[in-house]
Amino acid sequence: MSAAEETTxxxxxxxxxxxxxxxxxxxxxxxxxxxRGYHATTTRxxxxxxxxxxxxxxxxxxxxxxxxxxxxxxxxxxxLSVLEAEADREGAAADRLAGAVRSFVRWHAERHTTARVVQxxxxxxxxxxxxxxxxxxxxxxxxxxRIIGEGVRDGEFDVPDVPGTTLAVLSLCIDVARWFNAxxxxxxxxxxxxYAGLVLRMVGARRPPREPGAAR
Amino acid sequence: MSAAEETTxxxxxxxxxxxxxxxxxxxxxxxxxxxRGYHATTTRxxxxxxxxxxxxxxxxxxxxxxxxxxxxxxxxxxxLSVLEAEADREGAAADRLAGAVRSFVRWHAERHTTARVVQxxxxxxxxxxxxxxxxxxxxxxxxxxRIIGEGVRDGEFDVPDVPGTTLAVLSLCIDVARWFNAxxxxxxxxxxxxYAGLVLRMVGARRPPREPGAAR
Numbered sequence: 001m002s003a004a005e006e007t008t009x010x011x012x013x014x015x016x017x018x019x020x021x022x023x024x025x026x027x028x029x030x031x032x033x034x035x036r037g038y039h040a041t042t043t044r045x046x047x048x049x050x051x052x053x054x055x056x057x058x059x060x061x062x063x064x065x066x067x068x069x070x071x072x073x074x075x076x077x078x079x080l081s082v083l084e085a086e087a088d089r090e091g092a093a094a095d096r097l098a099g100a101v102r103s104f105v106r107w108h109a110e111r112h113t114t115a116r117v118v119q120x121x122x123x124x125x126x127x128x129x130x131x132x133x134x135x136x137x138x139x140x141x142x143x144x145x146r147i148i149g150e151g152v153r154d155g156e157f158d159v160p161d162v163p164g165t166t167l168a169v170l171s172l173c174i175d176v177a178r179w180f181n182a183x184x185x186x187x188x189x190x191x192x193x194x195y196a197g198l199v200l201r202m203v204g205a206r207r208p209p210r211e212p213g214a215a216r
Numbered sequence: 217m218s219a220a221e222e223t224t225x226x227x228x229x230x231x232x233x234x235x236x237x238x239x240x241x242x243x244x245x246x247x248x249x250x251x252r253g254y255h256a257t258t259t260r261x262x263x264x265x266x267x268x269x270x271x272x273x274x275x276x277x278x279x280x281x282x283x284x285x286x287x288x289x290x291x292x293x294x295x296l297s298v299l300e301a302e303a304d305r306e307g308a309a310a311d312r313l314a315g316a317v318r319s320f321v322r323w324h325a326e327r328h329t330t331a332r333v334v335q336x337x338x339x340x341x342x343x344x345x346x347x348x349x350x351x352x353x354x355x356x357x358x359x360x361x362r363i364i365g366e367g368v369r370d371g372e373f374d375v376p377d378v379p380g381t382t383l384a385v386l387s388l389c390i391d392v393a394r395w396f397n398a399x400x401x402x403x404x405x406x407x408x409x410x411y412a413g414l415v416l417r418m419v420g421a422r423r424p425p426r427e428p429g430a431a432r
Contacts, residue, residue, distance in 0.1 A: 035339075036253070036255040036256075037252070037253025037254065037255050037256055038253070038256075039252040039253050039255075039256030040252075040253055040254075040255030040256035119394065120336060120394070123251075160413075161410060164402070164407075164410045165410075165414065167395070168388060168410070168411065168414050171388060171391040171392070171394075171395060172384060172387060172388050172391070174391065174394075175387045175388070175390065175391035175394070176387070178335065178336070178387075178390075178391070179383070179387060186380070191380075194377060194380045194381075194384070195384065197376075198381065198384050198418045201417045201418050201420065202414045202417050202418060204417065
């Protein structure tokens with residue numbers, strides 16, 4: 001599935017990028033980076049995919065790195081807000097952790113083209129931009145660590161190594177972007193449900209979580 | 217850590233590639249692909265990194281794709297043999313699964329540069345080569361699925377979805393290649409030990425596994 005197809009989902013993933021020409025260029029850049037890698041993609045390739053001239057591209061983005069930064073920043077912000085929405089709900093830690101995993105997995109499955117670029121091209125960012133993205137990643141880590149820590153404090157979870165388990169939970173969710181296939185046998189929702197159950201086992205949750213329908 | 221540095225580990229990872237010039241070219245290709253991506257790397261880059269001429273490269277490899285195929289095939293065969301060695305031991309499924317996770321994680325941490333190329337550049341392989349690699353991946357999947365299935369059969373594990381849990385276990389281990397940092401706070405052995413414990417929870421293992429020392 002291309003990034004362009006992804007935009008046909010329920011919410012336009014790059015709707016915040018305006019004007020329309022800038023949005024089209026960004027969608028084209030996601031596709032090109034995912035297909036050939038950042039270094040093998042030229043701004044000419046990106047402009048061509050968007051049906052525009054290289055000169056038109058430079059009106060919106062000064063460099064190829066600026067495009068990657070924009071994609072990476074928006075991608076990380078989206079993923080973080082998905083996590084935060086679940087973490088900040090009312091309720092038991094088990095329900096919030098299950099909800100966070102379901103949403104985060106769904107995001108990485110539905111937006112797997114974007115997520116691959118976001119996760120695998122970090123080294124191509126300039127130093128200042130990379131520092132900014134690393135800070136966003138630390139915030140995602142802190143959200144999951146906080147839910148797990150609250151579960152331990154409340155006697156819901158049994159976790160000998162909270163930072164290590166946090167790392168493993170996020171890693172499991174993120175890697176969905178690598179292997180997920182829209183033509184495969186599992187839907188994003190099904191993977192989210194499977195993983196929510198596995199993660200509750202990883203944290204030694206003492207009781208089964210509420211059904212996703214009931215938790216909403 | 218570069219692939220060249222990785223070769224300073226206890227076992228030379230590309231020792232089976234001969235003659236020495238072919239091995240040096242392969243190490244250079246791993247480094248170049250990991251750093252810039254397959255499509256952005258030229259055979260001239262690879263030859264230059266190996267201190268050789270492009271003409272000398274063509275004596276050993278007809279195309280850039282042949283180099284990627286060789287890397288991918290050897291990488292997958294190594295990872296598979298690591299899994300099989302643990303799966304074929306005597307003993308309880310919990311001990312074998314923990315051993316398989318420890319070894320597979322250690323491989324992906326110690327060889328993370330190689331593993332990234334192997335895992336992220338599959339789409340760049342020609343159709344015939346890709347089919348061959350996919351068959352190796354199915355064998356790795358079958359090894360883990362078999363251990364989990366045996367644990368369920370023997371009443372050691374409680375797993376509602378064996379194929380889904382197998383997918384998650386392998387995904388968790390493979391993603392170590394993405395985030396592992398040789399300068400980070402955890403060694404490959406420590407990540408292997410952490411993950412073995414988490415995976416036994418994922419399969420609902422009924423008793424703790426033996427200590428790694430005792431299992432050897």
